[in-house]
Amino acid sequence: MSVADPADPADPVQPPAFVEPAELPVFVEPPLLDAVVQVLAELAAELWTVKRRLDLTEQELVALGGRPLDEIPIGDAEASRSAAAAREFLDGIFRAFTAAAEVEHP
């Protein structure tokens, strides 16, 4: 039984060096990019939709008072806060994506 030498780049047992996402030269080809973006965007929007329900404020729940969820009287201020929170939420999801787009190219 031999032990691989981690210093030997020719050693097939050596694990590949970790590559930061931002160092990837081209991470997906355009046709795949289309699919990735669409799936990621839809997933992010649906995740936010679920989170939005889970994050209903106490005031909103009181206002709900047994009425159907889709009749919650959300005010403009709450809607604005929610829109800002959505941006923060999606920023997190797309941060890796953005980093990939920051790649320097010749």
Add this chain to the structure above:
Amino acid sequence: MSGAGVLRGYRGTAVAPTTLDDESYLEAVQALRGIATGPLRAHAERDANASVDVSAVPTGAPSHQRIAVLPSVSVRDRVLRTSQDMLWRRVAATYERRRDELVDLLDPDASGAPAVPSYLGDYHLQPGGYHGDALAGLVYHYGTKIFWLGANDRDEAKTAIVESVPAPADGEVGVVVELACSVGQSTTAFKARFADAEVWGIDPAAPMIRYARTRAHRMGVDVRFAQCAAEDLAFGDASVDLVFASLLFHEVPVEVARRIVEQVARVLRPGGVFVVNDMNPDALTASPWSEYERWWDTTHNSEPYEYAFLGSDFGALLGRHFRDVEFAGRGINARWTATR
């Protein structure tokens, strides 16, 4: 507009989405658009401008193809396009859930209305465009609420633009006409500014006019709307003091633009003013990215006449019909102020 059709009230001045899930989804779409037009665009712009010689801005297919394949550009393009597709799909779907009630709330459709101009398209990828569906006005209003990223929820951006419109030098403002008024956000702002004036909004799309009337009535603003193409103005010669057109001319063929300018020159009285807000032609030469972005908008965001408008020397067209034309361009936005 009030009643069962708007159970969840309003978001700003737009009818709220029918369900909380729809509203939440559209918040996410707005956030996605913010990412595409913010950080992703900044990266794309930097890479595009670095990829070609900025001292000799190339145009045409070779330049576009070279820029389009840059990873940062292709990501920006795809995310922006996806956000547009998601936006219209969900806004249309949310109002579709209460279609009958919402249609009942609209101002009645006008019988004998003029035919829709054949050149109208599905602008900005809105399915059916401005004219293809009775609910197009509601859809457009919420869609543009997202487009503005929350900066125009209460018409504040439109109102600020109207406040900046120069009035005729003699101060006489008896009749104001807004061309291609869509849902009438600027039209109602004009009435707020010129309370004693007769203020008209015209648009070739019946769904926009129906919604604009309903919206103005709900706001208690006394303005008049008519379904009418800007190239077929029904106003008498020299009968109007101020004509305003915002983001109209890049959405019509150059030949139609010529006819519109002729009509405006006809209806404006001596000393009357024609104010045009639209895209800045300088965008075609400002930088490789700037030129690419306008081409992309033309070909991928269903703005079929945009690129031709930018290259058409619109200022010269105005100069042939008005005694004085002032131009002010800043970034993507431009304003022409033409005095009759």
